[in-house]
Amino acid sequence: MLCVKNLTVELAGNKILNGVSLDAPPGVVTAILGPNGCGKSTLIRTILGLVKKSSGEIIFDEKDLSLIDSMARARLCACVPQNTVFSSSYTVLESVVMGRYSHVTRFGSYGKHDYRMAEDMIARVGLEGFEGRIVTTLSGGEAARVSIARALAQDSPMILFDEPMSALDPGHSRIIARIIKELAASGRIILIAIHDVNMALDCADRLIFLKKGAIYGNIPARGIDENILLNVYDIPWEIWSTGEKQRLVVIPASSDS
Amino acid sequence: MTDTKRLPAAFGYAAVLSVLIVSVFCGLYFGPVPMSLWDLLAMLDLGPRGVTTEAAKYTLVWDLRVPRVMTAAMSGAVLASGGVMFQAVLRNPLAEPYTLGVASGASFGASMAIFFGVGWITASAFAGSAGAMLLVWFLGERDGHDVSGTVLAGVIVGSILGAALTLLKAIAGDKMNAMVMWMMGSFSAAGWQDVRPMSWALCLVVLLSLAYFRELDIMASGSDGEALGVDVARVRLTLLAGVSLAVSFVVSRFGVIGFVGLVVPHLLRILFGPSHRNLLPLSLAGGAALMCAADTIAKGFNELPSGVLTVLVGGPVFCFILWRRK
Numbered sequence: 407m408l409c410v411k412n413l414t415v416e417l418a419g420n421k422i423l424n425g426v427s428l429d430a431p432p433g434v435v436t437a438i439l440g441p442n443g444c445g446k447s448t449l450i451r452t453i454l455g456l457v458k459k460s461s462g463e464i465i466f467d468e469k470d471l472s473l474i475d476s477m478a479r480a481r482l483c484a485c486v487p488q489n490t491v492f493s494s495s496y497t498v499l500e501s502v503v504m505g506r507y508s509h510v511t512r513f514g515s516y517g518k519h520d521y522r523m524a525e526d527m528i529a530r531v532g533l534e535g536f537e538g539r540i541v542t543t544l545s546g547g548e549a550a551r552v553s554i555a556r557a558l559a560q561d562s563p564m565i566l567f568d569e570p571m572s573a574l575d576p577g578h579s580r581i582i583a584r585i586i587k588e589l590a591a592s593g594r595i596i597l598i599a600i601h602d603v604n605m606a607l608d609c610a611d612r613l614i615f616l617k618k619g620a621i622y623g624n625i626p627a628r629g630i631d632e633n634i635l636l637n638v639y640d641i642p643w644e645i646w647s648t649g650e651k652q653r654l655v656v657i658p659a660s661s662d663s
Numbered sequence: 664m665t666d667t668k669r670l671p672a673a674f675g676y677a678a679v680l681s682v683l684i685v686s687v688f689c690g691l692y693f694g695p696v697p698m699s700l701w702d703l704l705a706m707l708d709l710g711p712r713g714v715t716t717e718a719a720k721y722t723l724v725w726d727l728r729v730p731r732v733m734t735a736a737m738s739g740a741v742l743a744s745g746g747v748m749f750q751a752v753l754r755n756p757l758a759e760p761y762t763l764g765v766a767s768g769a770s771f772g773a774s775m776a777i778f779f780g781v782g783w784i785t786a787s788a789f790a791g792s793a794g795a796m797l798l799v800w801f802l803g804e805r806d807g808h809d810v811s812g813t814v815l816a817g818v819i820v821g822s823i824l825g826a827a828l829t830l831l832k833a834i835a836g837d838k839m840n841a842m843v844m845w846m847m848g849s850f851s852a853a854g855w856q857d858v859r860p861m862s863w864a865l866c867l868v869v870l871l872s873l874a875y876f877r878e879l880d881i882m883a884s885g886s887d888g889e890a891l892g893v894d895v896a897r898v899r900l901t902l903l904a905g906v907s908l909a910v911s912f913v914v915s916r917f918g919v920i921g922f923v924g925l926v927v928p929h930l931l932r933i934l935f936g937p938s939h940r941n942l943l944p945l946s947l948a949g950g951a952a953l954m955c956a957a958d959t960i961a962k963g964f965n966e967l968p969s970g971v972l973t974v975l976v977g978g979p980v981f982c983f984i985l986w987r988r989k
Binding site: 454455456475476477478479480481484485487491492493494495496497500501504505507508510512513515516541556560 | 754873874877878880881883884885886887889890891892893894936937938940
């Protein structure tokens with residue numbers, strides 16, 4: 407279980423997160439939602455140790471993540487970043503095996519087990535046969551899956567996603583959503599910062615709304631209503647239920663109404 | 664050759680080591696005093712038994728050519744592998760071991776020693792490079808995360824020292840020639856006394872290569888290294904300081920030898936891929952080979968400065984690489 411308690415982050419004198427508290431249990435996909443600038447990405451980056459917290463605690467398995475070194479933290483917590491931009495011509499296999507960094511000792515090298523694991527993860531995200539491809543030649547969707555494969559290769563019990571579908575078309579977004587649900591089903595803690603409410607409804611079990619750096623609501627995905635959306639995004643919304651599974655779809659109400 | 668078509672690393676090792684062996688042998692064989700192949704092989708204990716050589720030639724090879732080839736090779740290895748590490752750490756393809764002001768600091772230090780007529784040119788150059796490095800560090804690395812601040816500080820410190828150097832040359836009178844010759848870089852005065860400091864520099868970059876090749880891959884790939892477990896600020900500090908120190912040893916003794924840290928890494932990266940597990944050892948050998956070859960050619964042209972040769976050869980090669988990449 408990941409427990410964030412009273413987390414406050416100040417950057418250049420501005421309070422980006424203000425007393426945020428949340429729990430993210432294993433086996434559950436928890437989505438962090440909210441308007442631009444509400445602190446979603448900062449929350450993810452602070453849990454990862456990329457942003458320094460001002461106060462509060464980030465506890466995972468009775469360990470404060472902000473007090474352990476980056477190597478130990480990487481063994482507990484992996485991240486799929488917002489924009490997957492590969493700037494050098496490594497192969498897919500070379501890129502994914504980098505996820506094994508935190509499991510190799512100083513002066514050590516990636517072993518057979520690390521490469522086998524990287525190949526398994528490449529297959530798991532549906533990129534079999536891509537091992538030798540150069541990452542800079544991949545499409546956005548393929549690059550995003552390489553990034554997920556690398557996070558999986560870290561073999562950590564918690565994976566954080568920062569806007570994983572922001573640059574993807576609906577088809578690729580659906581593939582990523584499926585992978586996220588499978589990861590949660592395997593008992594991992596999954597936390598996703600996401601701005602697309604429908605995509606969050608598609609893959610998340612719980613929705614946590616942030617507004618101006620503070621938690622506004624923490625609800626099960628099926629419990630979403632127009633009021634919380636109106637108050638978080640300051641525009642009216644309509645909620646529809648479609649298909650046999652009564653899937654929920656939200657759309658901003660027409661500006662004419 | 665495109666990025667998607669790499670040559671096998673084994674071929675790279677075989678090719679680069681072959682070129683290095685040929686370069687070293689040419690460095691020992693060619694020089695102002697001609698000698699036969701049998702003489703050279705006998706003096707290196709590689710020839711047929713029973714061949715005797717003159718004592719003068721023995722001295723020439725063992726006291727002049729062997730230390731010169733060794734120092735040139737070690738210097739080339741340090742500069743090329745230093746370039747590889749700087750390009751990865753600073754995420755900048757134009758970075759080279761002199762990016763943090765080491766060369767301009769050394770040039771300024773050496774020129775000051777020449778200007779004031781004190782004998783400690785190497786010590787003064789080393790102090791200049793170390794001072795410039797510390798100044799860049801103080802200006803650019805204080806927040807610990809911003810790479811561009813460090814590069815910018817290096818450019819600014821380099822420019823200020825460059826201007827100060829121009830001023831020194833303008834008022835140096837007949838000492839200007841000595842300053843310019845020092846700055847062009849040459850191994851003509853290399854001897855056994857230089858082998859030990861160069862081997863320290865080489866040991867330092869080899870140690871850094873062995874310890875940090877995986878971190879260099881992660882940093883060069885454009886990934887957020889911290890999320891994968893790399894303590895980016897600490898690794899950057901260690902590598903930039905370590906490489907700058909090693910390069911200070913080279914530049915303070917032999918002057919500014921440009922382009923080796925730029926051309927060798929880029930050429931090998933295009934041919935054999937960016938993985939530092941192979942790129943670093945290949946660059947160590949490739950840099951050594953290029954520097955030996957440049958120094959051998961320099962000897963053939965009445966001790967032309969090696970630094971000029973590496974730029975004259977490296978510049979067009981670099982242009983060719985850029986053109987092929989398109």
